[in-house]
C-alpha cells in the first residue's frame with residue numbers, strides 16, 4: 001500500500017503556502033509564495049485575487065513534488081485562509097470586479113460610523129457577535145456595492161459572486177465559470193456580520209441592514225465535510241475542509257475543550273478561547289465567533305481577541321525604517337540592550353483592535369530621549385506584542401470568568417525566543433509551543449482528514465499534540481506592574497488622533 | 508602546486524579596484540582599468556553580485572562593494588535567522604525520532620544552542636536556548652569543528668576537558684574523528700559528555716555550501732544506539748534529512 005497524505009492550502013495575508021502532512025501530523029514538505037501588497041491610498045490594503053489563485057497553482061504542485069508524491073496519494077485538501085478579506089467576481093468570466101479589500105483596510109471607517117447610528121445596529125451586534133468595524137466583510141462588501149457603478153444590479157441578478165478567500169479558491173478549484181461550487185464555511189461566514197450565530201444561516205435583517213442581495217452570497221457549510229472534488233490544480237482530490245486561519249490554528253492546536261486557548265503570532269495576532277456549544281457575548285471588546293463545526297455536529301464557539309499589528313510592526317521596522325534586513329534579526333538587535341530604555345511603541349497603524357476598538361487612534365513612540373538607540377526601539381517593537389497580548393488576556397479572563405493558566409502559541413513570531421519569554425513574563429503564566437509550529441495549516445489538514453476518515457476522531461488528533469518548548473515567567477512582579485502602567489499610559493496617547501473633519505476630508 | 512585560477516585572480520582584482528575607487532564603477536570602467544574584455548568583466552561581476560560581494564546601484568547601473576563583504580569576518584548568518592529557518596525541520600525531526608533536538612553554531616570556541624525542541628514525551632524539560640556546550644564532547648560541536656579548522660586547532664591547543672572516559676581529549680583522536688565526520692557527513696557522540704547519553708548531528712550548510720550550523724538529536728544510549736552500540740541508521744538518516752532540508756532552505760544548492 002502506498003502512503004497517503006493530506007494537503008493543506010494556507011492562503012495567508014502575506015503569502016500562500018501548501019503543506020503536505022502525514023498521518024502523524026508531521027510536516028512532509030512545504031512550498032510558499034508571497035503575493036504583492038497594494039497600498040493605493042492611506043488606509044487602503046488590496047490584493048489581486050487572480051495572483052493569489054495563480055500562486056495556489058504554483059505552490060501545490062511544488063509541495064507535492066518536494067514530498068515525492070502524486071495527486072492519487074492525497075486523501076483530501078483542507079483550506080485555511082486570511083479572514084474577512086473580500087472578493088467580488090464575475091461568475092461568467094471568473095474575473096474579480098475590483099481588487100480584494102484586505103482585512104486591515106480602513107476605507108470603510110466613515111461608512112461604519114454611519115451604519116453604527118442606523119436603526120438595528122444593536123440587534124445586528126447581538127446576532128453576529130461582532131462590533132461594527134472596518135475589519136469585517138459586511139462593510140467592505142457594502143462599500144464595493146456603493147462604489148462600483150451597476151454592481152448592485154448585477155449582484156441582484158446573481159451575475160457577480162461574493163466570497164472570502166476560501167470561497168474564491170473553492171470556486172476556482174471546482175471549475176470556476178464551469179460549475180464552480182460557491183461555498184463558505186461557518187467560521188468564515190461568522191466574520192461577515194451577515195450570519196446569525198445561533199442558526200448559522202444568513203439573516204435577512206442583517207442582509208437588509210447592509211443592503212446586500214442574497215443572490216451573491218455563498219452557501220454556508222460546516223468546516224469539515226466533503227464539499228466537492230477538485231477539477232483544477234489537484235484534479236480528482238476531495239476538498240474536505242475550510243476554516244478561517246485563526247480557527248484553523250485553534251483546531252490545529254487541538255483546543256477542543258472549553259477553556260483551551262491559543263494565540264497565533266503572525267502579521268497580526270489572534271487569541272482564541274474555546275467556549276463550547278454556547279456563544280459567550282463579550283463585555284470587554286472581544287469578538288464572539290464560531291470556532292469550528294464538524295459535519296452535522298453542533299458548532300463550537302469561541303471568544304476572540306484580535307490584535308492588528310504584531311509581526312507587521314517587525315516588517316515595518318525592516319522595510320520602512322530599514323534598521324534590520326530580516327525579521328529574525330530584530331531579536332539580535334534587541335539583545336544589544338538590556339531593556340527598553342523607557343521607550344514604548346504602540347502600533348495603532350490602523351486604529352486599535354481588541355479590546356479597545358478605537359479606529360481614530362494612531363501609532364505613537366513615546367519616551368524618546370537622546371539615550372534611545374535602535375536596540376531599544378527593537379525591544380519596544382517586540383514588547384508591543386507582549387503587552388497587546390496581555391490586554392486581550394485580561395479581557396478574556398473577565399468575560400469568561402476563567403483564569404488562563406497557560407497559553408498555547410504558534411505562528412512565525414514564535415521563532416523569536418526573546419519575545420516568547422517576554423510574553424510569559426507579562427502574562428505571568430507559562431507559554432507553550434507545540435511540536436507543529438504550522439498549526440494553521442495543520443488545523444485545515446486535520447479538519448479535512450477527519451471528514452474523509454483519514455483520522456478517526458478528535459482524541460486521535462489530540463494524541464498528536466506534543467510540547468516542543470515552554471517559557472516560564474521570570475519577571476519580577478513589581479517590574480511587571482510598573483511596565484504595565486507605562487504601557488497603558490502609552491496606549492492612552494494614541495486615542496483621538498484622527499480628527500473627525502480629517503476623516504471626512506479624506507473620504 | 509596547482510596553477511593559478513585566472514578568474515579568481517581577476518575577481519580579486521575587481522574587488523580591489525572597487526575598494527580603492529571613490530565612487531561606483533560601470534562595467535566599461537572596470538574592463539578598461541583591468542584590461543579585460545567587457546564580457547569577461549561582466550561575467551565575473553555578475554557572479555560576485557550573486558554571492559553578495561558586489562552590489563549594483565539601481566538607478567545608475569554601476570557597481571560597488573557589497574554588504575556581504577563587510578560581514579566576512581563575522582558569522583554571516585544571524586543566529587536568530589538560523590532558528591527561524593530551522594524551526595520547521597527541527598520539529599518533525601523530534602517528532603520522528605522521539606528525541607530532543609538542538610540547533611547550534613560556534614560562538615567563541617563553544618557550542619551555542621540556538622534552538623531546542625523538547626523530547627516529544629510531554630515530560631518536564633527546560634528550554635536551554637542560549638546555553639553553551641563543549642565542542643569536543645558533543646556531536647553538534649564535533650560537526651562544527653570538522654568544518655572549521657581554526658576552531659578545531661584552538662580546541663586542540665587548549666586542554667579539552669575529559670567529561671567521561673570516552674571523551675576525545677588528544678589532538679590525534681580528535682583529528683581522526685573530525686576526518687571521519689567530514690567523510691561521513693555526520694557525527695555521533697556516545698557517552699562522551701554524560702554517561703548513558705548519546706547524540707547524532709549533521710552540518711547545516713548555507714549559500715555556497717559553507718557550514719553555518721549543526722542540527723542534532725540526543726537521548727539515552729539505548730535508544731540512540733543499536734545492540735552493537737552504534738548509532739541507529741534510521742536516526743542518522745532522519746538527522747541528515749533534516750540538515751539537508753534546512754540547508755536547502757538556506758540556499759545551499761547541492762546538499
Ligand SMILES: Nc1ncnc2c1ncn2[C@@H]1O[C@H](COP(=O)(O)OP(=O)(O)O)[C@@H](O)[C@H]1O
Pocket residue numbers: 012013014015265266267268310311312313314315327328329330331411412413415416587591
Ligand atoms: N524571528 C522573528 N521575530 C519577530 N518577528 C518575526 C520573526 N519571524 C517572523 N516574524 C514576523 O512574523 C510574521 C510572519 O509570520 P507568519 O506566521 O508567516 O504570518 P502570516 O501567516 O500572518 O503571514 C511577519 O510579520 C514577520 O515580520
